[in-house]
Each structure stands twice: as structure tokens, then as C-alpha cells.
Amino acid sequence: MSRDIGKLSQSMPPVKSGFWLWTDIYKQNPNDFLSKERPRDKCFICSNKYPEHSVTIPTAYDCEKCYQAIIEEDFKNWTSGYQEIDMVIRQSQLNSRKSNYMFLEVFPFNFGQLEVIGSGGFSTVYLGIIPESRYWRQYQYNHVVLKSILKSNSNIITNLAKELEVNSKINEDFVPRYYGITQNPDNGQYMIVMQYVAYGDLRRYLQAPETFISWKHAIYLSRCIMESLYKIHDRGFIHKNFHTGNILIDHTKRPLISGLGFTSFIESDEVIGVMPYIAPEIFDLKPYTQAADIYSFAMIMWEFSSLQPPFGKFAHDHYLLIDICRNHLRPTITNATPRCWIDLMQQCWEPDPTKRPTVLQVLEKLELWYQSYDNNILTENIKQFFICDEERYKFYSMEREKIEEHYSTHPQAIYKSRSMSYYISLIQSNQIGWNDELERKPFDNSLNSSKKRLYPNVEPESNEIDITQQIDGSHLSKRRLYSI
Numbered sequence: 454m455s456r457d458i459g460k461l462s463q464s465m466p467p468v469k470s471g472f473w474l475w476t477d478i479y480k481q482n483p484n485d486f487l488s489k490e491r492p493r494d495k496c497f498i499c500s501n502k503y504p505e506h507s508v509t510i511p512t513a514y515d516c517e518k519c520y521q522a523i524i525e526e527d528f529k530n531w532t533s534g535y536q537e538i539d540m541v542i543r544q545s546q547l548n549s550r551k552s553n554y555m556f557l558e559v560f561p562f563n564f565g566q567l568e569v570i571g572s573g574g575f576s577t578v579y580l581g582i583i584p585e586s587r588y589w590r591q592y593q594y595n596h597v598v599l600k601s602i603l604k605s606n607s608n609i610i611t612n613l614a615k616e617l618e619v620n621s622k623i624n625e626d627f628v629p630r631y632y633g634i635t636q637n638p639d640n641g642q643y644m645i646v647m648q649y650v651a652y653g654d655l656r657r658y659l660q661a662p663e664t665f666i667s668w669k670h671a672i673y674l675s676r677c678i679m680e681s682l683y684k685i686h687d688r689g690f691i692h693k694n695f696h697t698g699n700i701l702i703d704h705t706k707r708p709l710i711s712g713l714g715f716t717s718f719i720e721s722d723e724v725i726g727v728m729p730y731i732a733p734e735i736f737d738l739k740p741y742t743q744a745a746d747i748y749s750f751a752m753i754m755w756e757f758s759s760l761q762p763p764f765g766k767f768a769h770d771h772y773l774l775i776d777i778c779r780n781h782l783r784p785t786i787t788n789a790t791p792r793c794w795i796d797l798m799q800q801c802w803e804p805d806p807t808k809r810p811t812v813l814q815v816l817e818k819l820e821l822w823y824q825s826y827d828n829n830i831l832t833e834n835i836k837q838f839f840i841c842d843e844e845r846y847k848f849y850s851m852e853r854e855k856i857e858e859h860y861s862t863h864p865q866a867i868y869k870s871r872s873m874s875y876y877i878s879l880i881q882s883n884q885i886g887w888n889d890e891l892e893r894k895p896f897d898n899s900l901n902s903s904k905k906r907l908y909p910n911v912e913p914e915s916n917e918i919d920i921t922q923q924i925d926g927s928h929l930s931k932r933r934l935y936s937i
């Protein structure tokens with residue numbers, strides 16, 4: 454998994470950073486291109502004065518006008534085969550100076566032997582080696598990731614162009630870098646070329662044998678995730694498919710948010726996602742709001758507390774969905790969870806989206822806990838995190854077999870994104886309306902039905918702890934909480 458962490462690419466040319474096109478002028482005579490003899494305050498090609506600074510070794514790239522001209526001149530030398538995609542790539546190259554040299558390109562299909570490293574609901578993900586390029590760019594590793602798009606529809610090219618555009622525009626270090634696009638000549642399939650993120654997705658990271666997720670680390674990761682979500686919401690975006698498979702952990706153990714622009718692959722009003730992370734109102738055809746991402750985050754919080762994916766011991770079918778939407782079933786809270794974490798999580802998974810906190814409110818709490826933890830300020834909350842850490846140690850000191858059993862999921866628990874259209878139509882055919890649903894309902898048989906479908910091998914018995922009393926004001930029916 455941590456293939457070549459820390460091993461930087463050996464193949465970088467010894468020139469300045471940024472967008473660098475291997476133009477003929479450079480290839481034929483690098484000395485001429487990088488001459489020290491030229492004037493340092495104006496462009497040696499067009500004689501325009503540089504805005505404020507003088508440069509040490511003047512190149513054609515120091516002048517905005519000539520920079521654009523060189524890039525434009527090169528447009529005739531490449532194409533993806535589709536004008537729509539070419540336009541997005543061209544724009545990213547023209548903007549690259551302003552966007553911290555984030556640019557897209559069309560790669561020849563030359564990535565060495567590809568190795569499958571993951572798959573999502575709509576894609577297979579491969580690892581390949583850094584390809585040859587017309588440009589120079591700084592890579593973190595010798596590898597890049599190629600993502601093939603499995604779902605084909607009539608708009609595949611438009612959608613691919615949209616995905617590239619959204620991701621190149623975000624241009625922040627909390628998303629994995631998109632490098633461009635390539636096409637496999639054997640089957641004509643298009644693949645997105647992107648940054649290789651060393652530790653893979655958060656779900657995998659949480660369960661890796663070498664990982665120890667202390668509460669402090671859980672708070673740190675949650676805080677970074679919410680910081681990124683804040684930036685996404687602040688720009689008016691909604692992620693819409695926020696789950697631990699879409700959060701990648703880089704070599705510094707910092708989370709990156711992937712899957713943005715993902716919904717562009719979907720027919721406009723189709724709901725796509727992983728059932729336990731989708732806010733219940735979405736199944737009632739309410740519009741996506743930022744509060745839906747907050748609900749998904751509650752599930753991620755639960756995953757940090759239990760070290761299991763939500764509803765992992767359940768089949769992800771319409772029985773579970775009815776329990777979630779109509780009976781407000783939520784994952785069982787483990788007894789090794791600090792009170793403040795439970796409170797925040799419960800606020801985030803409120804059935805009524807208007808009662809959920811905003812991303813900023815969540816972020817403020819996480820920041821406060823992180824700072825207190827880091828500075829050893831022993832508030833009541835922090836003491837609880839310390840106590841719960843002791844339970845963590847006990848969990849991690851169990852035999853690996855038991856730990857694996859804890860992680861195991863029901864064979865019909867599906868953590869890859871898929872269309873929810875079928876389930877939505879079932880929910881819609883149900884007579885219970887959204888407003889009735891918000892009334893506090895007694896536990897009903899349908900909940901028992903999904904309980905019966907728990908994965909038989911992993912149904913916990915001996916270590917059940919009933920802490921229903923601890924859940925203040927909960928409208929949830931009696932829940933059994935399992936120690937980890």
C-alpha cells in the first residue's frame with residue numbers, strides 16, 4: 454500500500470519549477486533558452502517590461518504574453534480526439550501560471566505494467582509509472598494513478614470534460630491532483646491520470662494492520678476533513694457522495710477529498726452513493742443541500758469511533774433503508790465513545806436537515822478539541838478522550854483474528870457507489886410521508902426485520918452493553934451498544 458512513500462521521482466530535469474513545455478527551442482539549444490546574458494527586467498522576445506521584479510535567468514516563461522503564446526503555439530501538436538476535452542485542457546494550460554501551475558494534458562498510453570489498486574462503483578483504479586510528457590512537471594512519486602470510467606453513457610465525453618474541469622478549477626491541496634487524460638488504444642477506453650495517494654482510502658487506512666487510530670488522530674483527521682469540506686461548501690459546492698472510500702490519505706497522513714465532480718458522470722437527477730452515508734431526506738426526493746454532506750460526516754465520525762463502516766453487519770437493502778428513513782435507525786454507538794463526540798455525531802445525523810449544524814460549527818468544535826488535546830488542557834471532554842483511548846489500546850492488543858472479525862461486513866453490505874433509483878421508488882411507493890416521518894415513531898417491526906438479517910457469524914452477544922440511558926433525549930428506540 455505504501456509503495457514508494459518518500460521516494461521522489463529521479464527523472465526530474467534540473468530546471469525551474471512550473472509549467473515547462475519541451476519546446477524545440479529548448480531542446481535544440483538549452484543554453485540559448487536559459488541565457489544569463491539577456492536583460493533581466495524585460496522579456497528578451499517581446500521586450501515587454503516584467504511587472505515588478507527582475508529575474509535571475511530570464512526565460513520565455515517569465516513573460517505572461519510569451520508564456521501564453523508558447524502554449525497556444527503548441528495546441529496544434531496534440532489532441533485528445535474530442536474538442537470538448539481539448540478546450541478544458543487548453544484552458545487549464547493557459548491558466549496554469551495563475552493556478553499554481555496546475556494544468557492538464559493528454560498523455561500517450563505509456564505507463565508500464567498497470568496494477569489494479571482499487572475499484573469504485575464506476576471505475577477501476579490502476580497504478581502506473583510516470584509517463585513521458587511534452588511538459589515538465591513535478592511528481593511526488595514515480596507512480597501515477599489511472600482511473601478508467603466503467604459507466605458509459607451517451608454523454609461520456611461531456612461528462613469526462615466536466616470532471617476534468619471541476620477538478621482542475623478546485624486547485625487546492627486538499628484534493629488529489631488531476632494530471633490529465635489518456636486513452637487505452639487496445640479498447641479505446643478513456644482514463645483519468647491523477648496523483649497517486651500513498652495510503653489509499655480512509656476506510657482501508659482505518660483497518661490497516663500497521664495503523665493505530667488514537668482519539669487524537671481521529672480528531673486530527675476529522676478536523677482536516679471538515680476544513681476541506683468547509684472550503685468546498687464555501688464555494689457553493691456540495692460533495693453529494695461523501696464516504697470514507699472517497700477520502701484518500703497521503704504520505705503525510707493528511708486526508709484528501711476525492712470524488713468531486715463525480716456526479717457529473719450521472720444522469721442529472723439520479724441519486725448515486727453508498728446507502729448508509731446518504732441523508733434520509735434524499736430518499737424522499739428532497740434537494741441535496743450542504744446538510745446532506747453533514748449527515749455523511751456523522752457516519753464518518755461513527756466510523757472513527759467504532760473502527761467499522763456504518764451498518765457493516767447489515768444487508769444494505771430496502772429493509773435497512775426503511776429503518777433509516779422511517780424509524781431513524783442510526784449505527785449503534787460504542788461505549789468507548791466520548792460523550793461530546795456522541796453529542797456532535799447525533800446532531801449531525803438529525804433526521805431533519807435544518808437541525809444539523811453547519812460545517813463551520815462542526816469545525817469549530819473539532820478545532821477546540823484538537824487544540825486542547827495538543828496543548829494538554831485537561832477539560833472534561835479531553836479527559837473522556839483519554840479514557841476512551843485506553844479502550845482503543847485494549848482493542849488493538851486483541852488477536853488479529855478478532856480484530857478482523859470486528860472489521861468484517863455482511864456479504865450484502867455494499868460500500869461502492871451505486872444508483873439508488875430502485876430504493877427511492879420503493880420508498881416513494883410507501884404510504885408514509887416525509888412530514889409523518891419526522892414525528893417520533895415507536896420502534897416497529899421493520900427494524901426487527903433488518904436486525905434479523907445481521908451477519909450471523911459476527912452478531913455480537915457476550916460483549917453487549919446496554920447504554921441506552923446515556924443517550925440523552927434520544928428518540929431512537931432501544932439500542933444495543935457493543936464494546937470494541
Ligand SMILES: Nc1ncnc2c1ncn2[C@@H]1O[C@H](COP(=O)(O)OP(=O)(O)OP(=O)(O)O)[C@@H](O)[C@H]1O
Pocket residue numbers: 570571572573574575576577578598600629647648649650651653654657694698699700701711712868869870
Ligand atoms: N489517487 C489515488 N491514489 C491511491 N488510491 C486511489 C486513488 N484513487 C482511488 N484510489 C483507490 O481506489 C478506490 C476506488 O476509487 P474510486 O474513486 O474509483 O472509487 P471510490 O472513491 O470508492 O468511490 P465510489 O465508489 O464512490 O465511486 C479508492 O477507494 C481508493 O482505495
